[in-house]
Amino acid sequence: MYYLVIRWLLADKEPDMLKVTIKLDINENLYLKNPEETELGRRIVENGILLIDEIGFESFTFKKLAEKISSTEASIYRYFENKHLLFIYLVNWYWEWMKFRVGFYTMNESGPVEKLKAAIRVIVDTSQRSTSVDYVDTEVLHRIVVTEGTKAYHKKNVDEENKEGFFLSYKALCGKLADIILEVKPGFSYSRSLASMLIETANNNIYFARHLPRLTDIRYKAGFLDEVVRMLYTFALGCIHGEGS
Amino acid sequence: MYYLVIRWLLADKEPDMLKVTIKLDINENLYLKNPEETELGRRIVENGILLIDEIGFESFTFKKLAEKISSTEASIYRYFENKHLLFIYLVNWYWEWMKFRVGFYTMNESGPVEKLKAAIRVIVDTSQRSTSVDYVDTEVLHRIVVTEGTKAYHKKNVDEENKEGFFLSYKALCGKLADIILEVKPGFSYSRSLASMLIETANNNIYFARHLPRLTDIRYKAGFLDEVVRMLYTFALGCIHGEGS
DNA sequence: TCAAAGTTGATAGTTTTACTATTATACAAA
DNA sequence: TTTGTATAATAGTAAAACTATCAACTTTGA
Numbered sequence: 001m002y003y004l005v006i007r008w009l010l011a012d013k014e015p016d017m018l019k020v021t022i023k024l025d026i027n028e029n030l031y032l033k034n035p036e037e038t039e040l041g042r043r044i045v046e047n048g049i050l051l052i053d054e055i056g057f058e059s060f061t062f063k064k065l066a067e068k069i070s071s072t073e074a075s076i077y078r079y080f081e082n083k084h085l086l087f088i089y090l091v092n093w094y095w096e097w098m099k100f101r102v103g104f105y106t107m108n109e110s111g112p113v114e115k116l117k118a119a120i121r122v123i124v125d126t127s128q129r130s131t132s133v134d135y136v137d138t139e140v141l142h143r144i145v146v147t148e149g150t151k152a153y154h155k156k157n158v159d160e161e162n163k164e165g166f167f168l169s170y171k172a173l174c175g176k177l178a179d180i181i182l183e184v185k186p187g188f189s190y191s192r193s194l195a196s197m198l199i200e201t202a203n204n205n206i207y208f209a210r211h212l213p214r215l216t217d218i219r220y221k222a223g224f225l226d227e228v229v230r231m232l233y234t235f236a237l238g239c240i241h242g243e244g245s
Numbered sequence: 246m247y248y249l250v251i252r253w254l255l256a257d258k259e260p261d262m263l264k265v266t267i268k269l270d271i272n273e274n275l276y277l278k279n280p281e282e283t284e285l286g287r288r289i290v291e292n293g294i295l296l297i298d299e300i301g302f303e304s305f306t307f308k309k310l311a312e313k314i315s316s317t318e319a320s321i322y323r324y325f326e327n328k329h330l331l332f333i334y335l336v337n338w339y340w341e342w343m344k345f346r347v348g349f350y351t352m353n354e355s356g357p358v359e360k361l362k363a364a365i366r367v368i369v370d371t372s373q374r375s376t377s378v379d380y381v382d383t384e385v386l387h388r389i390v391v392t393e394g395t396k397a398y399h400k401k402n403v404d405e406e407n408k409e410g411f412f413l414s415y416k417a418l419c420g421k422l423a424d425i426i427l428e429v430k431p432g433f434s435y436s437r438s439l440a441s442m443l444i445e446t447a448n449n450n451i452y453f454a455r456h457l458p459r460l461t462d463i464r465y466k467a468g469f470l471d472e473v474v475r476m477l478y479t480f481a482l483g484c485i486h487g488e489g490s
Numbered sequence: 491t492c493a494a495a496g497t498t499g500a501t502a503g504t505t506t507t508a509c510t511a512t513t514a515t516a517c518a519a520a
Numbered sequence: 521t522t523t524g525t526a527t528a529a530t531a532g533t534a535a536a537a538c539t540a541t542c543a544a545c546t547t548t549g550a
Contacts, residue, residue: 033497040498056401061536072499077538150395156301158456171459189462190476193450196460197480200449201442208441211403214416215441217434231435235442238487239480278526285527306507317528322509 024096029164030089033079041079043069045093046135048086053140057087057148088166091152094145095169097138098123102176112183113237119180120232124202125225146203174199185240194239198232205231269341274409275334278324286324288314290338291380293331298385302332302393333411336397338381339390340414343368347421357428358482364425365477369447370470391448419444430485439484443477450476 028034035041047069052060060083062076080086101122106115126142153167161167177195182188205228208216218227273279280286292314297305305328307321325331346367351360371387398412406412422440427433450473453461463472 038497058400062538063536072501073537074500074539075498078497082537147401148399150399153457154393154395154452155303156392162457167457171457174460190479191462192459193446193453193461193463193476194480196449196453197442197446200445201438204441204445205438207399208438212398212407212412212416214437215419216438217436218438231438234435234488235439235480235484238483238485240483242483242487243479283526307509308507317530318508319510319529320527323527327508 024093026089026092026096027165027168030085030092030166031080032077035079035089040069040071040075042135043071044076044079044086045090046137049090049137049141049144052087052090052144052148057083057144057151088152088161090141091145091149092166092169093136094138094141094149095173097133097136099169099173099176102173106180112180116180116184116236117233119177120198120202120236121229123177123199124206124229124232146207149203150200181236181240185243188240188243190239190243194236197239198236201235202228202232269338271334271337271341272410272413275330275337275411276325277322280324280334285314285316285320287380288316289321289324289331290335291382294335294382294386294389297332297335297389297393302328302389302396333397333406335386336390336394337411337414339386339394340418342378342381342383344414344418344421347418351425357425361425361429361481362478364422365443365447365481366474368422368444369451369474369477391452394448395445426481426485430488433485433488435484435488439481442484443481446480447473447477 024036033041035045044065048060048065051065051068055064062073062083066073066076080089102119105122106118109115109118126138153161153170174192174195177198178191181191181194188194205216205218206225209218209220209224209228213220218224218231269281278286280290289310293305293310296310296313300309307318307328311318311321325334347364350367351363354360354363371383398406398415419437419440422443423436426436426439433439450461450463451470454463454465454469454473458465463469463476
């Protein structure tokens with residue numbers, strides 16, 4: 001159901017920068033018409049991300065997005081039922097992309113602890129290796145997930161949406177991390193909780209450092225993401241080895 | 246600026262149950278007119294909690310609330326500028342109440358580790374000792390904070406709202422927990438991050454157990470909160486003692 | 491090459507939400 | 521009695537969140 005098609009394109013202008021085209025298959029129930037397959041669909045996704053980042057999800061409307069892309073409200077409604085589903089689509093895109101990156105960057109690590117550390121670096125820092133993904137600005141997408149991503153699954157009707165499979169990608173990402181944790185300590189009782197905690201804590205501390213600094217020890221300055229990474233190393237390994245004591 | 250006035254009333258019908266009237270002073274910028282001071286105001290708060298729990302925050306409107314309490318939209322607008330501020334008011338109420346409970350239940354613990362454990366129990370389990378707080382149903386309030394509490398501070402205009410002091414109670418609660426952590430291990434580098442992580446992780450795992458079970462190892466059944474408590478003991482002590490390794 | 495099918499843009503309209511304003515009434519304090 | 525304060529009742533506006541229709545254009549495919 002979920003798979004990735006990767007195409008590597010060597011940009012001749014900037015030889016050390018790889019241009020990656022990721023094609024993600026995202027739950028079909030999330031859209032009325034697959035936005036990946038048309039020019040307009042891709043513009044909706046691309047500019048949807050930018051507009052939510054600019055004005056926030058609450059102020060975001062299809063009307064404003066239509067203006068931004070010189071199209072109409074009605075046209076956008078042909079792709080997405082409403083703005084909430086567009087948002088969940090974007091967050092799923094992010095999770096799928098993260099899942100791919102975790103796999104990619106842990107692949108060549110030698111031991112399980114090194115794998116876990118690599119996974120943590122991936123979760124925290126989205127700018128690594130300056131990959132760019134064609135019509136999706138992953139830096140901006142990361143920012144909106146950090147800022148308002150939890151709204152995707154914190155609501156009254158989660159159970160319905162969960163039945164439709166809207167959160168499968170998050171569960172898969174979480175499962176992938178949990179597997180790495182289990183490699184570090186087979187039989188560990190809290191692998192899934194630790195996995196989801198690491199993801200949520202990464203995002204929270206990035207957000208808190210910027211906006212609510214008294215909720216974190218991370219100070220927002222150049223290279224602060226490295227500090228988040230170091231903290232999560234401590235937390236992850238502490239939790240894993242703390243069991244039993 | 247923030248203080249608590251506690252009044253203990255022994256309910257003669259149920260001698261082992263204490264009826265507590267907590268009067269919390271909550272940031273004045275959150276309301277136009279203090280809802281604690283009038284009958285209508287208290288009904289707005291009481292039924293606002295119940296209605297958000299019933300239909301979810303997105304579907305919640307002042308019009309529906311007005312119907313529920315047989316009043317009018319316009320009357321509710323005299324207390325709160327909009328539903329977001331009512332929500333932040335409620336979440337602040339929750340944080341203030343938690344702060345009080347953490348203080349109260351850690352007070353008599355002997356060592357710092359026991360204090361930390363007591364604090365964790367308080368954060369996870371709101372039903373302890375079956376205290377009831379007059380017009381606020383704390384069980385229901387806890388449920389809406391678990392379900393949608395993060396929306397209070399995950400949005401585009403956090404910075405403005407933060408300047409108005411809307412999150413001081415959360416910071417204070419977090420600070421209180423961080424102080425306990427520092428008693429356990431003086432000089433620990435991540436006391437605040439660990440504190441906010443424990444609060445968020447408690448809420449997340451309660452929520453995940455019910456709605457997204459693949460994101461947690463906690464299974465939703467009778468007594469599952471004890472399992473959350475045990476997990477957080479492991480995590481907290483692991484993180485604290487893991488530093489340096 | 492012609493017709494059918496599909497896509498988008500333009501326009502218009504509905505219902506609900508999120509407010510604001512005005513007035514009348516009831517009740518309490520001075 | 522006067523004054524003030526709180527609330528209810530009513531009305532109204534602007535924007536958000538859709539839905540429907542139709543014409544123009546492009547693509548497909550027979």
